Amino acid sequence: MTFTADAAVGVFDSGIGGLSVLRHIEARLPHQPLLYFADTGFAPYGEKPQSEIVARSLAIADFLLARGAKALVVACNTATVAAVGVLRARYPSLPVVGVEPGLKPAATLSKKRIVGVMATERTLAGEKFLTLLDKVADSSKVRFLLQGCTGLASQIEAGQLDSSATRELVQRYLDPLLAQGADTIVLGCTHYPFVLPLIREVIAAAKVGPVTIVDTGDAIARQLARLLIARGLLAPETQAGSVTCFTSGSTTALEAAFSSLLGQTVVATAAEPAI
Ligand code: DGL
Numbered sequence: 131m132t133f134t135a136d137a138a139v140g141v142f143d144s145g146i147g148g149l150s151v152l153r154h155i156e157a158r159l160p161h162q163p164l165l166y167f168a169d170t171g172f173a174p175y176g177e178k179p180q181s182e183i184v185a186r187s188l189a190i191a192d193f194l195l196a197r198g199a200k201a202l203v204v205a206c207n208t209a210t211v212a213a214v215g216v217l218r219a220r221y222p223s224l225p226v227v228g229v230e231p232g233l234k235p236a237a238t239l240s241k242k243r244i245v246g247v248m249a250t251e252r253t254l255a256g257e258k259f260l261t262l263l264d265k266v267a268d269s270s271k272v273r274f275l276l277q278g279c280t281g282l283a284s285q286i287e288a289g290q291l292d293s294s295a296t297r298e299l300v301q302r303y304l305d306p307l308l309a310q311g312a313d314t315i316v317l318g319c320t321h322y323p324f325v326l327p328l329i330r331e332v333i334a335a336a337k338v339g340p341v342t343i344v345d346t347g348d349a350i351a352r353q354l355a356r357l358l359i360a361r362g363l364l365a366p367e368t369q370a371g372s373v374t375c376f377t378s379g380s381t382t383a384l385e386a387a388f389s390s391l392l393g394q395t396v397v398a399t400a401a402e403p404a405i
Pocket of ligand 1: 175321
């Protein structure tokens with residue numbers, strides 16, 4: 131496989147969560163054309179068996195490569211835990227960037243040395259995540275409290291960013307972490323940055339003092355930039371950035387999400403990668 135600098139970068143998620151990563155990629159790499167795949171027809175990944183997430187991730191990667199991608203960003207913690215190893219093995223020469231909950235930065239930031247991690251159950255049960263957790267917990271002596279947030283990504287996917295049902299879920303998952311003394315909360319799912327205002331409200335209502343929120347969106351964009359530079363694949367400055375969107379779900383819902391979450395007008399195309 132050979133790749134050229136003027137090619138696109140493929141980005142995918144189970145749905146619109148990856149937009150919280152895409153916005154940082156656009157900011158860091160303004161000349162980079164992007165392909166975005168929202169696998170909304172199969173969301174939520176967090177409630178699917180690992181084998182299904184692996185099959186979807188491989189099919190989407192093939193789809194994006196067939197459209198000329200020179201690198202891949204797995205903008206989904208759940209898919210990273212389940213499939214990034216398989217993706218790297220299948221495409222050894224393709225730069226692949228995955229996302230992981232920011233345990234390391236959180237361990238450095240936490241003054242009380244208690245960190246809460248919000249993610250899908252599937253992410254928290256994944257071997258890749260548990261290996262990272264062991265390593266960071268061991269070296270930092272920080273206590274990590276893990277909170278699976280079943281249903282939260284689906285609420286966000288449905289555009290329910292501040293409904294009372296979403297608020298209740300955020301409260302149900304966050305309050306126990308705050309009650310146990312967490313002063314740092316890791317957003318371990320790319321959907322969650324879109325309910326940051328609700329998260330901040332729940333923290334304020336709990337009256338527990340300052341709490342730091344860790345989101346790795348910008349770190350992912352920096353890692354992508356580093357990889358592209360190292361491979362000589364950085365987009366030329368004469369090129370204009372763009373986003374071409376595909377979804378296995380509703381094209382109008384994806385277009386609406388780009389507009390409401392990022393203020394961008396895009397045209398989404400319906401697509402069904404062959405498994
Ligand atoms: N956005 C995905 C993540 O980062 C998960 C959402 C889902 O369950 O599909 O884990």
